[in-house]
Amino acid sequence: xxDQIGGNQKRARxxxxxxxxxxxxxxxAFWLSRDRALAEDVVQETMLRAWKAQDSLLDEAAAKxxxxxxxxxxxxxxxERKRFVTxxxxxxxxxxxxxxxxxxxxxxxxxxxxxxxxxxxxxxPLVLQVLMGYSTAEIARELDLSGAAVLTRLFRAxxxxxxxxxxxxxxxxxx
Amino acid sequence: MMDCAHYxxxxxxxxxxxxxxxxxxRESCHDCTVFSERLLRFESRLERALxxxxxxxxxxxxxxxxxxxxxxxxxxxxxxxxxLAMAASVLMALVVAGGLxxxxxxxxxxxxxxxxxxxxxxxxxxxxxxxxxxxxxxxxRDSHLRLATGAGTGIVSYANSCxxxxxxxxxxxIQTEAGPVTVMVLVHERxxxxxxxxxxxxxGVIVPVAGHGSLAVLTRGPATDIKTIEEIARRVLDSIxxxx
Numbered sequence: 001x002x003d004q005i006g007g008n009q010k011r012a013r014x015x016x017x018x019x020x021x022x023x024x025x026x027x028x029a030f031w032l033s034r035d036r037a038l039a040e041d042v043v044q045e046t047m048l049r050a051w052k053a054q055d056s057l058l059d060e061a062a063a064k065x066x067x068x069x070x071x072x073x074x075x076x077x078x079x080e081r082k083r084f085v086t087x088x089x090x091x092x093x094x095x096x097x098x099x100x101x102x103x104x105x106x107x108x109x110x111x112x113x114x115x116x117x118x119x120x121x122x123x124x125p126l127v128l129q130v131l132m133g134y135s136t137a138e139i140a141r142e143l144d145l146s147g148a149a150v151l152t153r154l155f156r157a158x159x160x161x162x163x164x165x166x167x168x169x170x171x172x173x174x175x
Numbered sequence: 176m177m178d179c180a181h182y183x184x185x186x187x188x189x190x191x192x193x194x195x196x197x198x199x200x201r202e203s204c205h206d207c208t209v210f211s212e213r214l215l216r217f218e219s220r221l222e223r224a225l226x227x228x229x230x231x232x233x234x235x236x237x238x239x240x241x242x243x244x245x246x247x248x249x250x251x252x253x254x255x256x257x258x259l260a261m262a263a264s265v266l267m268a269l270v271v272a273g274g275l276x277x278x279x280x281x282x283x284x285x286x287x288x289x290x291x292x293x294x295x296x297x298x299x300x301x302x303x304x305x306x307x308x309x310x311x312x313x314x315x316r317d318s319h320l321r322l323a324t325g326a327g328t329g330i331v332s333y334a335n336s337c338x339x340x341x342x343x344x345x346x347x348x349i350q351t352e353a354g355p356v357t358v359m360v361l362v363h364e365r366x367x368x369x370x371x372x373x374x375x376x377x378x379g380v381i382v383p384v385a386g387h388g389s390l391a392v393l394t395r396g397p398a399t400d401i402k403t404i405e406e407i408a409r410r411v412l413d414s415i416x417x418x419x
Contacts (some may be wrong), residue, residue: 023229030227036338040233111224129189130218131225136189151188158187158217167217171210172187173180 014054017063018047024132025067031127032075034116042078046070068132069142107165114164122157125150182207190218231290233338284364285372285381288391291339291346292357292377298333298348299355299395305330314345318362320387323414328407329356340364349411353399356407360415362388371401382408387417 022043029039029046049070050057057066115123125143128134134142140150155175162169177200185197190211201207314334315321322331332355333348345360361381366389370381378401379393392408 019235023234026229026233027225027227031225040338107220108224111220112227115224126221127225130222151185154188155184158214161221162217165217168213171183171206171213173183 010054014051017060018050021064021067024064025071027131028068028127029071029075031115031123031131032071033078038075038078042071042074045078046074049074064132065134065138065142068128072142111161111165114161117164118157118160122153122160125153126157126161129154179204179207183210186211186214190214230338232287232340284361284366284389285370285379285391286374287340288359288379288381288393289372289374289377291337291359292393292395295335295337295346298335298346298357300332300348301350301355302332303330303350304332306332306334310334311347314347315360317343318345318360319418320345320360321416321418323416328410328414349407351407353394353403353407355395356404357391357393357395358411359391360388361391364388369405373401378404380405380408382412384412384415 025043025046026039029042030036033039033042046067050067053070057063118126125139128139128142129136136147136150136154139145140147143150145153159169159172162172177196179200182197182200182204185192185194201211311331311334312321314336317336322328329349329351331347332350333346335346336343337346337359338344339346339359339361340363342363344362345358347358347360349356349358357379362384364381366381366383368383372379372381372393376397377393377395378397378399379391380401381389381391382405383389390408390412392404392411394404
């Protein structure tokens with residue numbers, strides 16, 4: 001009986017944790033995959049894996065990076081399963097138009113379309129930094145890169161993004 | 176002493192880097208101050224762009240956790256009989272409640288349709304450019320329908336397959352004489368009778384479709400009267416050809 005109550009409490013707590021993080025996890029998975037349906041599948045699968053592995057989460061405050069790591073692995077798995085060979089960015093942009101253009105402002109929609117065109121190795125650290133609030137060291141740890149490599153990717157990400165968005169890049173430094 | 180190229184490279188890598196040497200350089204260099212201001216404006220836009228809206232029905236966490244195994248302790252036959260009787264009455268109540276829930280449209284169906292509208296505001300554009308016919312066909316195919324050509328409903332300017340109450344449903348915008356009208360084909364939502372609604376700036380109707388759930392048709396703003404919307408809904412219904 002005591003075990004059952006403990007189990008129910010654990011379950012309710014895990015559900016609440018998932019609920020609070022879900023919107024950000026969906027956003028992260030969306031920017032990783034650039035595909036709403038795939039993002040939903042990846043997050044759902046992530047939750048199941050997280051539930052099974054919850055004993056490895058020692059500190060609830062560290063839940064977000066823990067989930068993000070599982071999402072990245074899960075996304076990699078789905079990628080292997082589906083064996084995508086090429087990605088047509090224009091097709092992706094057209095398919096996800098509602099998500100990209102859900103904002104009132106046209107320039108946000110343009111920015112989102114530009115984000116779609118960024119290479120994965122630049123988009124991912126940028127999303128971790130801007131959307132998830134990761135420091136350079138945390139990104140380096142998550143992506144298994146050196147701090148210098150992360151900074152180079154972030155620099156290139158913004159530089160390319162600014163050019164794609166038609167920003168005035170005359171003051172931007174050369175590499 | 177830091178030079179401008181180094182400063183700008185660092186800022187492009189992390190515009191919020193608190194390094195004091197960056198601040199010192201910025202305060203001493205007019206061009207880099209201008210560069211930073213522009214970059215921070217860009218950064219603010221980037222942050223907002225990344226924070227895509229997550230539809231409420233998707234944001235809601237489904238129950239991913241398997242239910243715990245409930246072990247019913249062994250009791251006397253009399254206790255078990257009582258327990259079974261109670262379980263049966265609960266089951267009966269659930270069946271009755273479930274039946275009622277299934278036979279009537281959810282009280283919030285119209286509200287959910289209206290909420291969904293706020294997620295795709297760009298769809299309401301007034302335009303005379305039709306959506307690609309291949310896209311329209313793709314969107315309609317999964318719901319087993321197509322639109323008859325030359326049905327006089329107006330051009331379809333937007334077609335998307337949207338997640339709504341756990342199902343993919345066609346979301347169309349048709350350009351009519353009354354302006355853009357949104358149509359959602361809700362094959363999984365039964366409605367025993369037509370329902371009119373006027374909520375949060377959207378006015379529309381949900382009409383039952385025999386054997387195919389219901390159809391939501393709505394306009395934005397108060398300009399179109401409900402009878403016109405009902406007439407449009409009737410025309411849309413007439414133009415639908417069910418393929419399955």
